[in-house]
Amino acid sequence: MNSTALLIMIGYFTALVVVGIIGSRRAKTSEDYILAGRNLGFFMYFGCLAAVILGGASTIGTTRLGYEYGLSGMWLVFMLGLGIMFLGVFLLKKIANFKVMTISEFLGKRFNKQTQLISALVASIYAMMVTVTQVIGMGTILNVLVGWDLTLSMLVGGGIVLFYTILGGMWSVTMTDIVQFIVMTIGIFFIMVPMSISSAGGWSALTNQLPDTYFSFTGIGLTQIFHYFLLFALGMVVGQDIWQRVFTGKTLNISRTGAVFAGVYSLLYGLAVSIIGMCAFIVLPNLDDTQNAFASMALEVLPGGVLGFVLAGVVSALMSTASGTLLASSTLITNDILKAHFFKDINEKQFLILSRTVTSIIGAATIVFAIWIQDLLVALDVAYAVLTGAIFVPIILGFFWKRATANAAFYSIIVSTITILAGLAIEGITSTNPIIYGIAASVVVMVVVSLLSEKNQNDEQDLSASEEQIAK
Template identity: 60%
Template sequence: MHWLDMAILMLYFLIMVVIGIIGSRKVGSKEEYALAGRNLGLVIYCSCLVAVIIGGAATIGTAKLGYQFGISGVWLVVMLGIGIMLLGLIFGNYFSKLRITTISEFLGQRYNEQTRFFSAIVSIIYTLMVTVTQIIGMGAIIHAILGWDMTLSMLVGGGVALFYTMLGGMWSVTMTDVVQFIVMTVGIFAVMLPLSLSHVGGMQALMNHVPATHWQLSAIGFKQIFQYFLLYCLGMVVSQDILQRVFTAKNARVSKQGAIFAGVYSIAWAIALSLIGMCAALLLPRLDNPQNAFASLADMILPPGLLGLVLAAVCAALMSNASGSLLASSTLLIQDILKPTWMKDWEERKLLLLSKGVTLLIGLIAMVFAIRIQDVLVALDIAYAILSGAIFIPIVLGILWKGVTAKAGFYAVIAGTIVVIGGLIIEGPTSTNAIMYGMGAGLLVIVGGSWLGKVKSSSEVPVQNRD
């Protein structure tokens, strides 16, 4: 790597660290650490929402899918975009009125404290695995471009994200997200995509030289598209890292408009990265690992300076997603498990220090997991499968159906979790059936349990004596 590219990348890392230090000075309470005071305007909010959606799978994963399947590689991120629009347009106003901090807090209010506790554990598993995917993605990019050992690459990239997130919480994440959004947009849409198309001879040449199946939206398979719907579209609606950003909007109007913008941007990102992957398939047809398609193509076609900028853009996408999911994990652990159980009377200063300590601990655990797994799409599939299969049904029916009982909601979360994890173990981590089994079990338990609860309650009502 040219010294100029290395300098740009190191400068980017340094800026993230400095922003983290500045952000830490704005944090004076646990709510400011978790939600940036619930006061973000439209421009900053749009930047933050995009940054938390577009991460390792949306970048490295989509380029990989574009390399393998062509334009149908868009479906992963398209489902993310549709999911965030559904959240903002249908459920955003409802959640804004509740003034909650976590999705598990909503389940606790709707059902009972046991549901809050158990769903928090499920959500922590999800957010932890999302953090793992971003660390793997950062490691893959740094490893492919700089040639560093994969473990060292993950430790460096993950360590920077962990540092600024731990220091300033959501304020640091928000401030870095604005910078990262700009770097991401310029790096992909103004540099990487145009130069990739230029090196294959333009859009027409790309259309002529890749297989015809690469221009079919269904080439990836309807089963895979449906799996992405279950994983990512439905997962967006109930994922803590996304909702935690939604809660930072200063009003419902900002929340809705931001969701529409983030959805449209996500679809544009999906198309761009799929095209980049297709260009890599033409220029580098014999890659040993398609996951390296983006990094290898960037290394091949970009001149000094621009390579560093694009590398920083990808790291920006990964870091923003990693920081959001990392903060979500620590918020869930403190807000829904530690504070209600053992720390009810703790003052704000102690809770703030605890938040930083928990963030550090979870970040270190995530890096250990990343070193062991090292496959970005597998890790993300596991994360969203557990989330969608376990808590989507209890959350949505809890909002839409007033007749759901507390016990039915609680047992639906447990049933869905057990079934989806069992399905993943039996059928493998990419099983669509496991998610459907989990959602089906949750639906059966929540509907049947609520009906039985009402029958039991009506049978216990004493009959009035008419004499």
């Protein structure tokens, strides 16, 4: 990468830090820090929601899939968009009625404190692992472009996100996300896509040189599409990072409309990035590591100043998701574990200090895990597999089945989590089966334990009535 592009990247990073510092001045209460005061208008809400959905896997991962499979690589991102639209249309009103900050707090109110605790552990691990994927993505981009060691690249990218998230929480995240949303939209749709197609020789060159399967929307395989549905469409519905953004909307109508728009934007983004991957297959046919397809393509086709802007857009996508999921993980631990069970009487100032401390610890841990794992799609699969398999069923039945009991929710999360982890260990992390096993186990436990609990309660009531009659 030439000096002009590097200076643009450095300037962009500096601007994010400054914006984060400005945002920190608005985070004066726990609701400001965690939910940006529940006060976002449509544009800010839509931009932030789209930014948190579309991160490292959406950009780097989908370009990789486009390079390997063609247009059908867009299914990963499309399923993210489908999940967010489902959440907006069918569940937002129900969620808003509970007046909660976290997904686990909802489970606590609907069921009991034990369910809140175990779900917070599972969901915080999911959010942390998604943050790990974004740090890996940032490291990959900086490693290819600047030539820094991959570990150093992860430290720099992850460190910047950690810095501004610690300072201002959701206000800093919101302000930086708006900048990042604008930059990534211009960089992907208006610069990278047209220049990639031009570099490949135009759309006719794509149709002539690529296999027919690259233009099929099922080229990646129906099994893989179903795998993405289980992971990402269902995962979006119960992701704390998504719920936390949903709560920032000023009104229910803004939250619902913004979610639908963010879903449509995700579909378009997935198509755009898949096309970039297809162009890369022609321009750079012998890549050693297809995970580097986007960065390598950018280096190949873009001039210096434009290159810096586009890569700032890609890093924007990564940083916006990383900051949102980092804050989601720390919020779950702070609000649903530490405050709920150990620091019940802390005031607002103490809560903010605790939140920033936990964010610092979680952020440092994510960087360590990113350096250890180093494979973006592997980390993402593990995160969404556990979340979808363990949390989706208790949440949905909690909303729509009044007979679901607290014991059923608690044990279903434990059983399904163990089932998924065991399945991933035995069959491999790319297998769809462990997620199906986990969901099936969760449904069985929820239904059986709920019905048994109801039967036991009825038996106790009958026994009590009999004893009362005998006494009379």
